[in-house]
Amino acid sequence: MDDATPPAGPRGPDTGLLDEYADRVLSVAEGIPPGRVMTYGDVAEFIDRGGPRQVGRVMALYGSAVPWWRVVRADGRPLPGHEREALEQYRVEGTPLRATTAGDQRIDLRRARWDGSGDGVEGHI
Structure with missing residues (x-):
């Protein structure tokens, strides 16, 4: 490879170049209906590749371009450092x-979890 050939794979969030895995993760996040969520592990299982940490890494680097608040931790807690913004989105969308x-708000995963099927009304993992 000469100096004029760019390296393969994802680049920084400002370049717009994503690898196939990151593109698939972001596509799933984009497809989650309002008021529904998938855990990081659910997304990995849905695309049949990687795991929660890999999905989390993609979301940390590129998730601002999609409804990031719909991809959540397995315990239902809002993303640390983004709790207020996430909770506002959940209220607007009617997320259970x-x-x-202790009085903290968490996502009711039993009611809010989506499995990627249909319109989101029927699909539960």
Whole structure:
């Protein structure tokens, strides 16, 4: 490879170049209906590749371009550092929430989880 040939794979978030895995993760995130969520592990399982950490890495680097608040941690807690913005989105979209004994808000995964099928009304993982 000479100096004029760019390296393969994803680049920084400002270049717009994504690898196939990142593109698939972002496509799934984009397809999650309002008011529904998938965990990082759900997304990895749906695309049948990688795991929660790989999905989390893609979302950390490129997720601002999609409804990132719909891809969540397995415990239902909003993304640390983005709790206020995420909770606002959940309220606007009608995402089912539940209060913990400590009074914190979490996503009610039993009701909000989506499996990628249909229009999101029927699909549960």
